[in-house]
Amino acid sequence: MTLVDTTTDERLAGLRQWQREAFEEYFRREPRDFLAVATPGAGKTTFALTLASELLARHVVRAITIVCPTEHLKKQWAEAAAYFGIAIDPDFKNGQGALGKQYIGAAVTYAQVAAHPALHRNRTEARRTLVIFDEVHHAGDALSWGDAVRESFDPAARRLSLTGTPFRSDVNPIPFVDYVQDHNGVRRCSWDYSYGYAPALADGVVRPVIFMAYSGEMRWRTRAGDELAARLGEPLTQDALAQAWRAALDPKGDWIKRVLAAADRRLTEVRNSFPDAGGLVIATDHENARAYARILRQITGRGATVVLSDDPTASKKIKQFAESDERWMVAVRMVSEGVDVPRLMVGVYATSTSTPLFFAQAVGRFVRVRRRGEVASVFLPSVPSLLEYAGEMERERDHALDRPIREGDFDPEQDLLDEARKKRDTPDAGEELPFETMEASAEFDRVLYDGAEFGGGAPGSPEEEDFLGLPGLLEPDQVAQLLRKRKGERRANERKAPKDAYEPPAHEVLAELRKELNTLVGAWHHRTGQPHGVIHTELRRVCGGPAIAQASADQIRARIAKIRTWATGGR
Numbered sequence: 001m002t003l004v005d006t007t008t009d010e011r012l013a014g015l016r017q018w019q020r021e022a023f024e025e026y027f028r029r030e031p032r033d034f035l036a037v038a039t040p041g042a043g044k045t046t047f048a049l050t051l052a053s054e055l056l057a058r059h060v061v062r063a064i065t066i067v068c069p070t071e072h073l074k075k076q077w078a079e080a081a082a083y084f085g086i087a088i089d090p091d092f093k094n095g096q097g098a099l100g101k102q103y104i105g106a107a108v109t110y111a112q113v114a115a116h117p118a119l120h121r122n123r124t125e126a127r128r129t130l131v132i133f134d135e136v137h138h139a140g141d142a143l144s145w146g147d148a149v150r151e152s153f154d155p156a157a158r159r160l161s162l163t164g165t166p167f168r169s170d171v172n173p174i175p176f177v178d179y180v181q182d183h184n185g186v187r188r189c190s191w192d193y194s195y196g197y198a199p200a201l202a203d204g205v206v207r208p209v210i211f212m213a214y215s216g217e218m219r220w221r222t223r224a225g226d227e228l229a230a231r232l233g234e235p236l237t238q239d240a241l242a243q244a245w246r247a248a249l250d251p252k253g254d255w256i257k258r259v260l261a262a263a264d265r266r267l268t269e270v271r272n273s274f275p276d277a278g279g280l281v282i283a284t285d286h287e288n289a290r291a292y293a294r295i296l297r298q299i300t301g302r303g304a305t306v307v308l309s310d311d312p313t314a315s316k317k318i319k320q321f322a323e324s325d326e327r328w329m330v331a332v333r334m335v336s337e338g339v340d341v342p343r344l345m346v347g348v349y350a351t352s353t354s355t356p357l358f359f360a361q362a363v364g365r366f367v368r369v370r371r372r373g374e375v376a377s378v379f380l381p382s383v384p385s386l387l388e389y390a391g392e393m394e395r396e397r398d399h400a401l402d403r404p405i406r407e408g409d410f411d412p413e414q415d416l417l418d419e420a421r422k423k424r425d426t427p428d429a430g431e432e433l434p435f436e437t438m439e440a441s442a443e444f445d446r447v448l449y450d451g452a453e454f455g456g457g458a459p460g461s462p463e464e465e466d467f468l469g470l471p472g473l474l475e476p477d478q479v480a481q482l483l484r485k486r487k488g489e490r491r492a493n494e495r496k497a498p499k500d501a502y503e504p505p506a507h508e509v510l511a512e513l514r515k516e517l518n519t520l521v522g523a524w525h526h527r528t529g530q531p532h533g534v535i536h537t538e539l540r541r542v543c544g545g546p547a548i549a550q551a552s553a554d555q556i557r558a559r560i561a562k563i564r565t566w567a568t569g570g571r
Contacts, residue, residue: 008057011050016205019047022193026051030060031192033159033176035136039197040164040364041206045077045340048132048160049084055130056086056104061157063127064088064105065120067113067149068134072315074107076340077134081105094119105129110138113152114145120152128157136161137357139175149175164364197367201476206367207345207376208476211390211448212262212467215382216255218247219439227438233382233445233511235550241383242352246437248381249284249350251291253440255381256350260292262444262468263379264299267327267346270472274374276325277472279346282362283332284353286310292350293330300327307331342368345472349380359389375472375479382445390448391522392532446515447483450476451522451532453515454483506553513556514548520563527567539563 012020022036038044055061066077066088078090089099092106094116099106106123113120124131131153133139139149153159159176173179178190200206215233220243222228230236230244232255248255263279270277281296283289286308293304305321307314309332321329322341329341332351347366349359366376380386444464447454454467470482521535528535536548543562545555 006053006057008054011053011057015046015050016043017203018193018195018200018205019043019050022047022195023051023054025193027054032157033161033178034193035161035163035177035189035191036193036195037163037191038193038195039200039206039367040361041368042164042195042200043205044134044162044164045080048134048162049081049086051160052081052086052130052132053084055158061128061130062104063123063129064132065124065129065153065156066105066107066132066134067139067153068107068109069138071109072318073134074109075315077107099123110145110149114148117148117151121155124153125155129153129155130158130160131156133159133161133176136163136177137174146173146175164360204372205369207369207374208449208479209363209367209376209378210467210470210479211387212266212377212379213382213387213390213445213448214255214259214262214379214442215445216248216442217439218244218253218255218437218441220244220247221436221438229439245352245381245383247440248442249288249352250437250440251288251295253437255440255442256292257295258442259348259350259379260295261299262464263346263348263377264296264327266377266379266468269469270345270375270377273472274343274345276343277345278321278326278341278343279328279348280341280344280365281328281330281348282351283330284351286332288350289330289332293328296328296330302327304328304330340368341365342370344368345374345376347376347378349378349386354383354385356389359386375470377470387448388532391451391453391518445511449483450480451525452480452483452519453522509553510556513553513560517548517556517560517563520560520567524563524566535563 012023015023018038022038026034036044036047038047052061052064056064064081064086066074066081068074068077074090078088081088086105087103089103089106092099092108094112097119108120123129133149139146153176161174161176174189180190197206201208213233215231217229217231219227219229228240228243230240232244232248236244247253250256260281263281267277267279281289281292281304283292289306289308293306296302296304305317305326305328307317307321307329311317318329318341322343325343329344344366347362349362351362353359363378366378378390380390444467447467470479518532521532521539524530524535525532539559539562540547543555543558545551545558548556548559551559
């Protein structure tokens with residue numbers, strides 16, 4: 001063991017305010033179990049290792065086990081622990097049994113624990129152990145995993161659970177997490193300390209994120225030879241949306257090429273202020289990842305770092321990219337959570353994964369701040385669920401049990417787990433492709449920031465270029481002011497333009513009305529604190545009609561009028 005000999009005050013020096021508050025809350029009660037929820041990029045690792053150092057110094061524990069979602073994170077934790085003088089073995093294997101004498105602890109994965117719970121229980125019983133669960137929601141990925149985690153670490157002297165996303169779509173309980181029954185009788189996870197995105201943004205701990213959404217016309221041929229078409233961003237059936245989304249992400253179509261080109265222009269603007277700023281494309285599968293890298297080479301004249309889940313050098317590639325000034329990295333799901341590359345400032349969400357958990361983790365790769373004034377930009381398809389998540393960045397979520405699961409319900413978290421266990425070399429290995437992409441055009445749809453929506457126009461339009469050219473160095477309030485100013489200028493120019501007999505198509509009218517309603521809902525959210533979904537539900541209850549995606553122009557106008565009435569004090 002090589003624990004650095006420091007005092008408590010020295011360990012606390014330099015901590016962020018939330019880290020110090022969480023530290024003090026822990027030692028005020030010294031519980032056996034402690035759940036700390038902090039937004040991605042806030043510094044959970046530093047908090048955990050500071051706390052671990054203190055427990056070791058006080059001789060409360062004599063060993064540490066860190067449980068992570070991925071192999072790469074084991075190495076990342078070991079490197080971070082070394083700065084605290086804590087020797088952690090990231091290469092510990094179940095087969096070796098005992099830990100080397102030079103180490104005070106080991107970093108293991110949840111899958112590794114599930115493979116041999118008795119071994120890890122014996123290790124935990126042998127010495128007074130602190131167990132740190134990184135992204136603890138993964139302990140509920142499967143009932144067998146949860147059972148293994150309980151069996152392995154029930155004897156631990158102390159357990160510290162960390163997460164940036166304390167919610168799941170299923171009802172699998174997370175081990176060692178308390179659930180409290182709410183007024184509806186639903187048990188929800190209870191944390192000991194929480195530090196969300198909104199306060200972190202106000203403190204300058206994370207970056208503001210601008211979302212650039214792109215719609216477009218998609219056309220594809222089915223197995224039966226039928227040609228179908230749909231517009232991404234318009235109300236669609238679940239099947240049509242899935243296929244239109246897939247057509248957009250198809251490397252053979254123009255949509256992804258246009259979006260990657262726009263993202264690279266944005267990265268160039270950001271690099272005027274931060275020369276080492278990097279971009280990340282999150283792909284669905286290996287084949288698409290390689291194709292996107294080829295497109296980026298055509299756009300930039302330089303290669304992109306490609307990180308694949310079955311590549312034994314993946315961790316090394318991520319580290320090399322983090323320490324370089326290369327422009328782009330393309331990866332599949334493995335970099336969506338916990339990977340620390342602070343220079344990532346531009347992202348492209350080029351995956352068909354649509355769970356709120358994955359989206360939050362993916363966006364978390366871009367919010368890690370180095371200094372105040374950095375702005376992150378994430379490009380995404382105009383898919384209703386993604387636009388909803390982007391508009392609710394500040395919303396706090398939790399994990400609820402007792403939600404009834406009906407036969408046939410889709411379990412997205414289990415889907416992610418199943419997908420992670422597959423070798424993803426092709427989009428559908430061993431299966432016939434469900435369709436062939438015939439056309440996939442891109443159209444700049446809107447910008448989402450702080451719950452409000454701005455802009456809209458064709459690729460290369462003045463509106464798109466305005467947003468792509470936003471300075472990369474802005475405070476959060478400056479971003480909002482600049483976006484509002486440009487929106488005001490655009491409306492003023494429209495009022496000055498000569499009137500003619502042109503009647504916009506119905507889909508354009510609906511798109512503008514939806515944007516207006518969503519902007520008002522965002523403003524009402526900031527005024528009342530109510531989640532966006534609750535506000536939309538109440539408007540539907542009062543005004544009648546279906547969800548916004550299926551509502552008519554008159555129904556949306558009625559909701560706009562109602563929320564304006566609320567804003568002026570009426571009901």
